[in-house]
Amino acid sequence: MASNSTTRSVVVIGGGPAGLMAAETVAGAAAPGEVEVVVHDRMPSPARKFLIAGRGGLNLTHSEGLGDDLGAFLSRYDASGASGSIAAAVRAFPPAALVAWAQRLGQDVFTGSSGRIFPKAMKASPLLRAWLRRLDGQGVRLVARHRWLGWTDDGALLFRTDAGDEETVRADATVLALGGASWPRLGSDAAWVAPLAQRGIAIAPLVPSNAGFDVAWSQVMRERFAGQPVKGVALTHGNRRLRGEFMVTQHGVEGGAIYALSAAMREAIATTGKARLYIDLKPDWTERVLVARLAERAMQQRPGESLTNALRKAAGLSPVAIGLMREAAGNVMPATPDGLARLAKGVLIRLVGVRPIDRAISTAGGVKLEEVDDTFMLRRLPGVFVAGEMLDWEAPTGGYLLQASFATGRAAGLGALAWVRRAAA
Numbered sequence: 001m002a003s004n005s006t007t008r009s010v011v012v013i014g015g016g017p018a019g020l021m022a023a024e025t026v027a028g029a030a031a032p033g034e035v036e037v038v039v040h041d042r043m044p045s046p047a048r049k050f051l052i053a054g055r056g057g058l059n060l061t062h063s064e065g066l067g068d069d070l071g072a073f074l075s076r077y078d079a080s081g082a083s084g085s086i087a088a089a090v091r092a093f094p095p096a097a098l099v100a101w102a103q104r105l106g107q108d109v110f111t112g113s114s115g116r117i118f119p120k121a122m123k124a125s126p127l128l129r130a131w132l133r134r135l136d137g138q139g140v141r142l143v144a145r146h147r148w149l150g151w152t153d154d155g156a157l158l159f160r161t162d163a164g165d166e167e168t169v170r171a172d173a174t175v176l177a178l179g180g181a182s183w184p185r186l187g188s189d190a191a192w193v194a195p196l197a198q199r200g201i202a203i204a205p206l207v208p209s210n211a212g213f214d215v216a217w218s219q220v221m222r223e224r225f226a227g228q229p230v231k232g233v234a235l236t237h238g239n240r241r242l243r244g245e246f247m248v249t250q251h252g253v254e255g256g257a258i259y260a261l262s263a264a265m266r267e268a269i270a271t272t273g274k275a276r277l278y279i280d281l282k283p284d285w286t287e288r289v290l291v292a293r294l295a296e297r298a299m300q301q302r303p304g305e306s307l308t309n310a311l312r313k314a315a316g317l318s319p320v321a322i323g324l325m326r327e328a329a330g331n332v333m334p335a336t337p338d339g340l341a342r343l344a345k346g347v348l349i350r351l352v353g354v355r356p357i358d359r360a361i362s363t364a365g366g367v368k369l370e371e372v373d374d375t376f377m378l379r380r381l382p383g384v385f386v387a388g389e390m391l392d393w394e395a396p397t398g399g400y401l402l403q404a405s406f407a408t409g410r411a412a413g414l415g416a417l418a419w420v421r422r423a424a425a
């Protein structure tokens with residue numbers, strides 16, 4: 001881009017979905033020659049977590065937010081996300097706008113049976129390639145292998161290159177989009193906490209979100225069932241019950257339905273050291289129906305037929321489901337249809353820990369929302385904007401994470417552009 005003495009500079013730090021969207025927004029809305037936009041990232045290439053998210057199909061957003069009423073969609077965010085600035089950013093760039101944006105990048109989408117929206121390509125790389133081409137066409141410059149360290153005493157941005165050299169950069173506006181603390185090898189390692197805390201910015205502790213949980217499984221459970229999905233069940237923690245599926249792992253449990261309950265279960269573990277999760281293995285049958293089926297089957301049971309076989313035939317329970325029943329019963333299974341039905345309708349899994357943050361899908365905590373104004377500018381650091389997962393909001397999987405990352409990136413980009421225009425006026 002041709003720049004001149006009146007060209008303003010916007011520096012975006014962090015080339016994930018939030019940072020790239022901030023850069024696109026500034027470059028797309030600025031007049032030619034008005035603003036130079038540079039994105040710095042510590043990694044050799046941008047958006048590595050976004051690419052990994054593509055391995056699961058890249059759940060961009062959710063169809064429950066496609067209509068005019070975003071109430072149900074926004075209710076998926078925690079209290080801080082469901083109202084105030086995050087909600088306003090999502091309303092200004094809702095799921096329909098995100099879908100249209102992906103389509104303009106040549107990525108048609110489809111809605112899965114769960115209502116989740118994916119690109120038809122079921123991966124992130126074609127979308128990212130098209131996006132980077134668009135950014136290049138807009139004159140956005142990407143600087144890789146530049147780790148942001150904080151600010152110098154006179155307010156310049158301080159970076160360290162992979163070669164160990166330190167460089168300073170001055171910006172008329174800065175957008176920080178440095179991500180959370182999960183999967184640090186993909187780039188976001190939360191080293192930004194120290195420089196921001198030093199400047200007096202309040203930061204809620206970063207904790208795993210959409211993470212698996214530890215269970216003290218027996219050896220049999222680990223050896224026979226780790227890696228197996230438990231499908232078509234209902235999970236209850238506290239007074240929240242939801243339908244879905246999850247996976248038994250070496251360490252415990254993980255998967256979509258677990259993630260949806262993870263915030264409350266994480267809080268329970270933080271306060272009491274444990275959390276109780278109940279699994280209804282036959283959510284479509286009442287306990288009475290289940291008792292009747294089991295009793296009927298017991299009448300037909302051949303001598304020597306195993307209980308596992310009888311349960312499988314009578315109730316269609318999978319081996320892993322029966323394994324969970326045995327585990328909960330301490331390997332002493334009830335002898336009556338009533339007892340078996342009661343157990344199958346409420347298998348207790350005792351969660352004893354949260355899996356480490358470096359394997360969590362996302363992070364809760366971050367820059368507290370009261371630190372930013374409606375344009376996502378830090379109140380204590382005028383001209384510095386914050387976007388994406390480094391802000392303190394939380395949501396389950398289902399496309400809500402990327403939706404809010406994109407939406408806050410766009411809002412911070414608009415804020416940064418308005419800021420440099422005001423300063424130039």
Ligand SMILES: Cc1cc2nc3c(=O)[nH]c(=O)nc-3n(C[C@H](O)[C@H](O)[C@H](O)COP(=O)(O)OP(=O)(O)OC[C@H]3O[C@@H](n4cnc5c(N)ncnc54)[C@H](O)[C@@H]3O)c2cc1C
Pocket residue numbers: 013014015016017018019040041042043046047048049050052053054056057058059060061146147148149177178179180182183186187188189190191192360361362387388389390397398399400401402403405
């Ligand atoms: C396995 C997995 C699957 C996922 N699947 C989905 C999904 O299907 N749908 C969904 O909605 N969400 C999904 N997510 C979550 C989603 O990817 C994140 O919420 C989203 O990427 C956050 O975007 P962000 O731009 O805020 O941060 P990030 O994507 O983390 O980007 C931050 C960027 O900042 C850079 N950076 C960090 N520190 C520095 C520094 N000091 N200096 C310079 N650069 C720095 C990093 O290198 C990185 O490029 C998934 C996450 C994982 C781990």
